[in-house]
Amino acid sequence: VQLQNKIKQEAEQFRMWKASREKELLQ
16 A cells, blocks of 8 residues: 555656646647
């Protein structure tokens, strides 16, 4: 369960990073 939460957390961070990157590219 702990490992699953870690993967989920990292996926969430990656999604946030990707979204912010795309915003920068759109400007």
